[in-house]
Amino acid sequence: MxxxxxxxxxxxxxxxxxxxxxxxxxxxxxxxxxxxxxxxLHSMSVHAEGRRDYNAACALLAVSPHVATYITRFTVYVSSSPATPEKLRSFQQLLSKLTHVRRCAIRGGTSGSWHDFATLVPALFEFILRSDLTKLHVLFVSELPIPALAVLVSSAPQVSFYNVGVDTNGYDGASLAGKQSNSKLQQLLVLQSDGVCDVLGRPQFAPSRANLRRLSVRSADVDISVGIFFATANTLEHIGFHYRPYNVVLDHLPYLPVLRSVDIPMESSSAHKQHLIDSVASIVVSRPPCLEEIIITYRLQSFHTAFLRSETVAALDAVLGSDATAPRIRWRLSFGWGNDIQTSNRLADFAALVRVEMPTLYRRGKVTCERYYLWGEEGEWALR
Structure with missing residues (x-):
């Protein structure tokens, strides 16, 4: 051995x-x-209160200091109550021991206001800025100050915001000085955080956006959130949009000259999607020359959810198959139910449908299917 x-x-x-x-x-x-x-032991989650609070985490690393070198993923749950001096010291000591973290998540408490845990912010920011993060997630936080947003969005190549609200009161553009230097941001996911999209689309955030290549947005308000697409139009290579109705966003997007892929989400509320066909056709007609792939993310809510009708899939083959230079299609199926065997069987069934109804693209090797995990990074390929 x-x-x-x-x-x-x-x-x-x-x-x-x-x-x-x-x-x-x-x-x-x-x-x-x-x-x-x-x-x-690669992952650690700590809370302000309870069995896994900052004190308990410090005690663990004091007894087994080698464990700190194993931890590459770190999630901190912040409390709506101000930290006591003792908890603040424990928090600072804990962060000082974590030197190998590459993925970090900040989750708000019940109220989630950034101001409620302001005493932790200096230590938290020092940790974020000294860590060589590859991913940073911010969830369930309200009243995030714009200067804090500037720090967070510039601190990792991949950054996501989920249910995050921004506090624009008392904002002074000078307060951003130095907070966006050496921005690492390349991929940005903004879910149900319209204020984040609005602020990041402003001219003052140009340094943070300078290297942005991938942008995905889920929003209920196109008018507020679409501005960031205009602000980053010349650098975006991959986009995703999750609006309701989702097809409305295509009429609002600017021309994206270096776009390589576009992700269209599809609800499974009906089995025939004429607007899906229309959207794909619109993308094909007005596509930039470097567009390589159209991704259709299809969420199946239950085991009994019907697939798309065969005529819908066949119509997509006709739209794309008529142009030999058209982009390829990647189907991504997201399952909200079932075990691995059930989901694998359903994926195989859908792949069989695609093989039959998209013969032109399949023959050209320009259609694939995969199982998709919303928060994961792995796909399971079914078409060969």
Whole structure:
């Protein structure tokens, strides 16, 4: 066992998805212990109160300091109550020990106001700025000051906001000075956070947006949120939009000269989608020369949800198949139910439908299907 390269052990254990099996590996042999623990202990969540509060996390790392080097994902739940001096010290000590975090999430409390946990912000920002983050998520926070937004949106290549409100009171453009320097932002996901879209589309945020390549927005108000598409039109390579009705956004978007892919979400409330056909046709006609892919994200609400009608799928094949240079189609199916076997079977059924009803694109190798996880990064490919 000691002669096996650690890289090979890491690769093998990385394929083990069952936590109990990993625990047994950690206890079975010294050569497996470190690699197993790195997987088991890669994530930490801390709360302001309760069993997993800042004090408990500090105590854990004091007893087992090596664990801190395993933690690459960190979630902090912030309280609506101001932190006591003791909790603030524990919070600062905890963050000082976490030197390998690459993904960080900040989740608001019951009220979620940024001002409620203002005492934690200096330590939190120091941690965010010194960490080499690849992803930052901000969830359930209201009254986020614009200067704080400037820091957060510039601190990682991938940043997301979910249910975040922005406080624009007392805003002074000078307060952004230095907060957007060396922005890392390349991918931005904004869900139900119209104020974030509005503010980030303003001229003062041009430094933060300078390298933005991927933008996905879920909004109920096109007029408020579409401005960021105009502000980033010359750099956007990938876009997604989740509006209701979703097709209305196509009439509001600017020309995107370097666009490579567009993601169209589709609700499963009806089995025939004429507006889906119209939207795809509109994209094909007015597409920039570098558009390579149209992604259709299709959410199945239940096991009994009907697929698209065969004539709808066939119509899409006709729209795209008539032009040999048209972009490829990628179907992404998101399941809100079922186990792996059930979802795999449904995915296979849909892939069979696509093979039959999209013969032109299938013959050209320009249609694929995958299982899609909204918060995940993996797809399961069904078409070969």
């Amino acid at each position: 000691t002669d096996i390269p650690r890289e090979l052990i890491d690769a093998i254990l990385g394929e083990v998805k069952d936590m109990e099996s990993l625990k047994r590996c950690a206890l079975s042999a010294p050569a497996l212990r470190g690699s197993s623990q790195r997987i088991l």
